[in-house]
Amino acid sequence: MDSIHITTPHRSYPIHFGALTPKLQFKGKVLVVSNSCVGALYLDFLLPKISAPEICICIIEDGEHYKTFESVQRILETAFLHRLDRKSTMIALGGGVVGDIVGFAAGIFMRGIDFVQIPTTLLAQVDASIGGKTGINNVFGKNLVGLFHQPASVHIDPFFLRTLPAREFAAGVAEIIKMAVTFDAPFFEWLWEHHLSLETQDSLLTALRGAISIKQRVVCQDEKEQGLRAALNYGHTFGHAIEKESGYGHYLHGEAVSMGMVMVNALACKHGCLTTSEAERICTLLQSYNLPTHYKILNKQQFYHSLFLDKKTANNKIKFILPDSIGNVLFYDKFTYEEIMNVLEQFCDS
Ligand SMILES: NC(=O)c1ccc[n+]([C@@H]2O[C@H](COP(=O)([O-])OP(=O)(O)OC[C@H]3O[C@@H](n4cnc5c(N)ncnc54)[C@H](O)[C@@H]3O)[C@@H](O)[C@H]2O)c1
Ligand SMILES: [Zn+2]
Known part of the structure; x- marks a missing residue:
């Protein structure tokens, strides 16, 4: 698998191209977050490719409409219930909406833990998953609440696009x-x-x-x-x-x-x-x-x-x-x- 690197003052991380092999290895617990659509399509595919002491899952509703504090709250609650700690990692499996929400949740959980982007839309693969902009919407507008939090890695696999409308x-x-x-x-x-x-x-x-x-x-x-x-x-x-x-x-x-x-x-x-x-x-x-x-x-x-x-x-x-x-x-x-x-x-x- 080949890759290119992003280097910012805060972090350097790889963007990997190709199939998710070898397995993604983690020393701490992992929380995989997806939405109802992508989760149903690809969780079974992804889970065997992760190696970690414990893997837990959080499924949020599908759509821009759910890019809210409530979804972030749901992710944080799952993280606390499963006793994630500062060595844990969140994985975002989905389009730009999931990626932005998970990046934000990971950025504020215990003042910031690692997260990994596995983008499943073309837009998220070329744009949203890269660069560390995370956030949610509120009644005042789109993406108005958020933070810069760079992922630990990004995995670009065109395989996911085959089901994209x-x-x-x-x-x-x-x-x-x-x-x-x-x-x-x-x-x-x-x-x-x-x-x-x-x-x-x-x-x-x-x-x-x-x-x-x-x-x-x-x-x-x-x-x-x-x-x-x-x-x-x-x-x-x-x-x-x-x-x-x-x-x-x-x-x-x-x-x-x-x-x-x-x-x-x-x-x-x-x-x-x-x-x-x-x-x-x-x-x-x-x-x-x-x-x-x-x-x-x-x-x-x-x-x-x-x-x-x-x-x-x-x-x-x-x-x-x-x-x-x-x-x-x-x-x-x-x-x-x-x-x-x-x-x-x-x-x-x-
Ligand atoms: N952080 C950034 O730098 C950045 C940049 C651009 C856009 N964004 C954000 O990204 C969001 C838009 O992202 P998007 O276009 O990926 O939309 P999206 O995440 O809503 O995904 C579009 C739809 O496709 C479905 N889907 C995702 N992957 C699929 C697959 N492989 N097969 C079938 N269906 C699939 C989703 O469930 C959803 O219904 C916006 O919220 C925007 O603000 C962020
Ligand atoms: Zn755009």
Whole structure:
């Protein structure tokens, strides 16, 4: 099994590619956390691959709706009931929701114990499981409560993806395209030439490695999102506003990001840092995965205000992440109200 390493000021850890062999070895107790869907599919597969003095299990409800304190509480209670201690490890088996919750629970249990990420969605394999952002939602918004807590290791096994619904797969591809546009022009060209699917395992593995290497480079340079790492939020300022206006859950996160990238590209074209033909290529690539690329804004004024809810907003200025041709990004916070509204106008017609 080969691997790449993430090194941050706090921790260095491997991201392993391939089947979960040899066994995962632990000296202390292990708590495996999954949700009702992934647990039913893959717990029997995973458990024989873990060697530990004691293995206990906690199953939480499936869905973003359950990314709450209640789920964290359930995990902590299981951990206390089974007398986990500071030498114990939590394992997150699932998509980004499970990974974010378990990382948070592990980060606060006895002031922080180890956790291992075994991501089972494409989005979690290329993005959410790497980099140590953990957290939960509350009534004020998504991911507003959490901490940076790096995993002890991440295990990427494309085997898990075979049961992933097509829409979820495409949502993960949107984040892969995001990484190529922001940081890696040759990778974008490669994606242009190769169509990813579960049937093309070699290409899929190359894409996983490509996207994960980008995330690794970025996290190693800027663990806490003081600068560079914020570029990975390309498409997310508009994407989050889309998720809010359309009602959380209507679009998958990756679908909203796909439309968000198209919107911010329109702004980048106006600014002159992206050409229309580059914007069209990005749009065409997204469409080739049946990702939505045109969002019809329902209420322009409210949509505009939603842009400010983003965590990247500072001093009441929105810092937009604009592609500076494909493969580079720049941050820009000087658009006027009129300039932004003009672009939003383009998305008010069907
Ligand atoms: N921490 C980070 O850096 C980071 C980055 C991006 C996204 N996120 C978070 O990730 C979450 C989204 O993650 P997601 O897209 O993986 O969604 P998810 O975890 O909700 O998984 C999507 C659905 O697929 C199911 N599923 C998971 N693996 C499966 C498999 N192998 N086969 C069949 N079904 C499977 C899940 O049960 C769920 O119903 C959001 O909460 C987002 O905030 C975090
Ligand atoms: Zn995202």
